[in-house]
Amino acid sequence: xxxxxxxxxxxxxxxxxxxxxxxxxxxxxxxxxxxxxxxxxxxxxxxxxxxxxxxxxxxxxxxxxxxxxxxxxxxxxxxxxxxxxxxxxxxxxxxxxxxxxxxxxxxxxxxxxxxxxxxxxxxxxxxxxxxxxxxxxxxxxxxxxxxxxxxxxxxxxxxxxxxxxxxxxxxxxxxxxxxxxxxxxxxxxxxxxxxxxxxxxxxxxxxxxxxxxxxxxxxxxxxxxxxxxxxxxxxxxxxxxxxxxxxxxxxxxxxxxxxxxxxxxxxxxxxxxxxxxxxxxxxxxxxxxxxxxxxxxxxxxxxxxxxxxxxxxxxxxxxxxxxxxxxxxxxxxxxxxxxxxxxxxxxxxxxxxxxxxxxxxxxxxxxxxxxxxxxxxxxxxxxxxxxxxxxxxxxxxxxxxxxxxxxxxxxxxxxxxxxxxxxxxxxxxxxxxxxxxxxxxxxxxxxxxxxxxxxxxxxxxxxxxxxxxxxxxxxxxxxxxxxxxxxxxxxxxxxxxxxxxxxxxxxx
Amino acid sequence: xxxxxxxxxxxxxxxxxxxxxxxxxxxxxxxxxxxxxxxxxxxxxxxxxxxxxxxxxxxxxxxxxxxxxxxxxxxxxxxxxxxxxxxxxxxxxxxxxxxxxxxxxxxxxxxxxxxxxxxxxxxxxxxxxxxxxxxxxxxxxxxxxxxxxxxxxxxxxxxxxxxxxxxxxxxxxxxxxxxxxxxxxxxxxxxxxxxxxxxxxxxxxxxxxxxxxxxxxxxxxxxxxxxxxxxxxxxxxxxxxxxxxxxxxxxxxxxxxxxxxxxxxxxxxxxxxxxxxxxxxxxxxxxxxxxxxxxxxxxxxxxxxxxxxxxxxxxxxxxxxxxxxxxxxxxxx
Numbered sequence: 001x002x003x004x005x006x007x008x009x010x011x012x013x014x015x016x017x018x019x020x021x022x023x024x025x026x027x028x029x030x031x032x033x034x035x036x037x038x039x040x041x042x043x044x045x046x047x048x049x050x051x052x053x054x055x056x057x058x059x060x061x062x063x064x065x066x067x068x069x070x071x072x073x074x075x076x077x078x079x080x081x082x083x084x085x086x087x088x089x090x091x092x093x094x095x096x097x098x099x100x101x102x103x104x105x106x107x108x109x110x111x112x113x114x115x116x117x118x119x120x121x122x123x124x125x126x127x128x129x130x131x132x133x134x135x136x137x138x139x140x141x142x143x144x145x146x147x148x149x150x151x152x153x154x155x156x157x158x159x160x161x162x163x164x165x166x167x168x169x170x171x172x173x174x175x176x177x178x179x180x181x182x183x184x185x186x187x188x189x190x191x192x193x194x195x196x197x198x199x200x201x202x203x204x205x206x207x208x209x210x211x212x213x214x215x216x217x218x219x220x221x222x223x224x225x226x227x228x229x230x231x232x233x234x235x236x237x238x239x240x241x242x243x244x245x246x247x248x249x250x251x252x253x254x255x256x257x258x259x260x261x262x263x264x265x266x267x268x269x270x271x272x273x274x275x276x277x278x279x280x281x282x283x284x285x286x287x288x289x290x291x292x293x294x295x296x297x298x299x300x301x302x303x304x305x306x307x308x309x310x311x312x313x314x315x316x317x318x319x320x321x322x323x324x325x326x327x328x329x330x331x332x333x334x335x336x337x338x339x340x341x342x343x344x345x346x347x348x349x350x351x352x353x354x355x356x357x358x359x360x361x362x363x364x365x366x367x368x369x370x371x372x373x374x375x376x377x378x379x380x381x382x383x384x385x386x387x388x389x390x391x392x393x394x395x396x397x398x399x400x401x402x403x404x405x406x407x408x409x410x411x412x413x414x415x416x417x418x419x420x421x422x423x424x425x426x427x428x429x430x431x432x433x434x435x436x437x438x439x440x441x442x443x444x445x446x447x448x449x450x451x452x453x454x455x456x457x458x459x460x461x462x463x464x465x466x467x468x469x470x471x472x473x474x475x476x477x478x479x480x481x482x483x484x485x486x487x488x489x490x491x492x493x494x495x496x497x498x499x500x501x502x503x504x505x506x507x508x
Numbered sequence: 509x510x511x512x513x514x515x516x517x518x519x520x521x522x523x524x525x526x527x528x529x530x531x532x533x534x535x536x537x538x539x540x541x542x543x544x545x546x547x548x549x550x551x552x553x554x555x556x557x558x559x560x561x562x563x564x565x566x567x568x569x570x571x572x573x574x575x576x577x578x579x580x581x582x583x584x585x586x587x588x589x590x591x592x593x594x595x596x597x598x599x600x601x602x603x604x605x606x607x608x609x610x611x612x613x614x615x616x617x618x619x620x621x622x623x624x625x626x627x628x629x630x631x632x633x634x635x636x637x638x639x640x641x642x643x644x645x646x647x648x649x650x651x652x653x654x655x656x657x658x659x660x661x662x663x664x665x666x667x668x669x670x671x672x673x674x675x676x677x678x679x680x681x682x683x684x685x686x687x688x689x690x691x692x693x694x695x696x697x698x699x700x701x702x703x704x705x706x707x708x709x710x711x712x713x714x715x716x717x718x719x720x721x722x723x724x725x726x727x728x729x730x731x732x733x734x735x736x737x738x739x740x741x742x743x744x745x746x747x748x749x750x751x752x753x754x755x756x757x758x759x760x761x762x763x764x765x766x767x768x769x770x771x772x773x774x775x776x777x778x779x780x781x782x783x784x785x786x787x788x789x790x791x792x793x794x795x796x797x798x799x800x801x802x803x804x805x806x807x808x809x810x811x812x813x814x815x816x817x818x819x820x821x822x823x824x825x826x827x828x829x830x831x832x833x834x835x836x837x838x839x840x841x
Binding site (some may be wrong): 307309329330332333334339341345348349350351352353357361362364365367368371372373375415447 | 690710712713716718719722723725726727728729730731732733758786790
């Protein structure tokens with residue numbers, strides 16, 4: 001059978017740093033193909049070469065057996081390659097129909113847009129994927145998941161032969177992921193190939209046919225997914241021995257539970273206008289308290305309240321390190337609280353700035369010496385964190401936007417660790433981060449917790465919570481409903497706690 | 509990939525393989541400057557005469573001073589349309605003060621007041637601009653439009669719309685004084701640029717300003733006092749505009765509120781953009797702004813000296829801005 005996509009011997013370097021050397025990718029028509037690899041392995045570079053964002057230095061790209069001439073994203077689209085990015089390239093303020101039909105609107109005889117046909121056609125396209133929504137409503141009024149599906153629907157309506165999904169599920173909840181998978185299977189049935197990039201290995205086993213494994217800019221393997229094991233994939237990705245990995249455990253958060261120290265803060269019945277109704281939690285030195293619950297249960301909202309981003313409507317937070325109220329992030333920081341946000345791009349990095357400047361952003365006031373930034377101390381500190389956190393960068397002056405997701409996350413983690421905080425709130429610290437970096441980030445956190453740091457951990461991955469947290473506060477609809485204590489928590493018991501109370505809530 | 513921890517002093521560009529293009533785009537301003545200089549040396553009569561240099565320095569000074577302030581405001585992701593009007597306001601105030609009976613009686617104090625008071629008023633305008641933008645979240649272009657319209661009006665009301673002429677050698681030194689043969693305001697520009705550059709490169713405020721422009725949310729969550737930093741940028745910009753207004757008045761020994769700083773906002777924005785400031789914020793090349801101001805001044809001078817009408821000079825200026833923005837866009841890739 002002829003390959004749909006055939007990339008071979010691809011080479012690419014940026015400013016002398018090799019990003020790809022001898023990478024390859026073969027996709028058959030109508031298959032669901034995954035690419036896995038650590039951050040920095042070259043996945044996104046390879047895809048960006050395919051979609052015309054970057055130009056390759058060497059190598060060959062064939063589409064349907066013909067040498068590809070794609071050199072811009074627009075040409076890729078015309079060649080039948082559609083990309084669904086995490087950040088959607090749609091117009092949220094316009095209707096669903098307008099978004100799906102944009103550029104290809106049906107016309108009446110007078111040359112105006114034939115809305116009746118447009119709405120009908122949009123409805124038909126969406127219903128094929130089992131999405132039943134009001135196509136006249138603003139796209140932005142729907143959830144990210146629906147928006148993502150609309151983007152996919154649009155791509156398919158433009159006769160895409162290959163749909164690339166880059167971390168498509170990272171902002172979806174379980175139910176939405178199921179819908180997305182349904183769409184992927186539907187695409188496959190229609191003979192459309194899907195290139196699927198995800199850090200969640202479990203997902204690959206659910207929907208993918210084959211997987212390409214990349215490491216250090218090279219394609220190191222291509223497997224039929226049904227013939228692999230999760231451990232096998234990870235070991236191939238990391239280039240390490242499977243047994244060694246198994247011995248170390250799947251997450252790096254687990255550790256000896258030490259006696260928790262003095263209390264750091266106590267939040268009692270706090271509520272905010274962002275949907276937090278009544279949450280109570282305490283945190284002590286040297287412990288990790290997890291916040292469990294479904295999307296929208298109030299996990300991030302709790303973090304925002306603790307960090308002074310939302311004003312409390314009722315209840316109070318008693319800070320035992322420094323007294324007083326926290327009304328702004330700046331006050332929270334001077335009270336010894338750090339907050340690693342879940343939205344790295346929008347709320348974390350300053351893209352134009354260097355690794356150094358990003359890392360010391362929160363620390364600046366403390367680096368002040370006679371009116372200026374103490375560059376010597378700053379450089380030493382940054383160098384120390386680059387080494388101790390294993391941040392892969394060509395130097396501390398490299399702009400942070402050039403780093404891979406996992407390394408950006410480490411820089412942001414260093415931003416807070418450098419402050420030597422008492423409390424660190426981590427909102428999805430390992431989302432969008434590959435398995436290797438994830439393990440490293442978790443180990444770093446554990447190391448600091450052992451030294452007395454108190455951590456509030458939010459994670460959608462039950463495995464991370466169950467293995468990492470000393471206690472888990474279960475949230476639902478803005479209320480803290482129960483508390484589980486380790487040792488003794490299992491994924492099943494956590495899910496049961498969330499589900500059980502959920503049912504009760506539904507009944508009551 | 510290997511891990512290197514050695515510090516690199518210059519910002520690394522990801523597009524080194526496009527070596528030639530990146531050279532041109534990064535040093536576009538310098539290339540343009542050299543081209544204009546060569547053109548003038550060949551074509552314009554008497555271009556190499558020292559007098560030409562002095563004229564250009566004294567004329568570029570005001571654009572350059574305002575452009576430095578504008579660069580800071582743009583670096584926060586804002587824009588300041590009120591600079592020309594603030595120049596008019598401070599330029600109108602100064603003669604009113606040193607020609608007053610009180611100042612005639614106390615010449616030294618009068619002179620000091622005629623410099624300090626207008627600049628204080630300008631700074632107050634900056635506080636107003638900054639407060640609207642950062643505390644009330646008014647769009648910068650709208651917030652500064654208020655003084656753009658009313659500032660000149662206030663200046664005209666203060667002077668009854670009259671042209672104020674005066675003879676005050678001490679005050680005129682600001683615009684006509686010379687040190688080692690070079691105009692005083694030329695030195696002033698260099699001192700101001702060096703100070704602001706130092707602030708941006710080495711102080712906490714400078715770093716925070718760039719962070720606010722680069723990603724305001726991230727800066728706020730990192731404890732950066734975003735509102736204060738933004739107000740600071742508008743205040744500095746307004747203060748520098750006030751100073752520029754004084755210089756214009758000093759050069760002419762006359763103050764015409766209707767004309768001081770007219771269209772200065774456009775020159776300053778153009779100088780900043782030509783100098784490499786990104787309109788979306790996050791970057792503040794101070795010496796780039798000076799270079800931009802010099803280029804704009806020289807283009808104006810070139811056309812004027814070769815008998816091209818003023819209106820055509822405006823079109824040339826527009827052309828430069830388009831070119832600068834185009835180069836900037838290309839560089840982003």
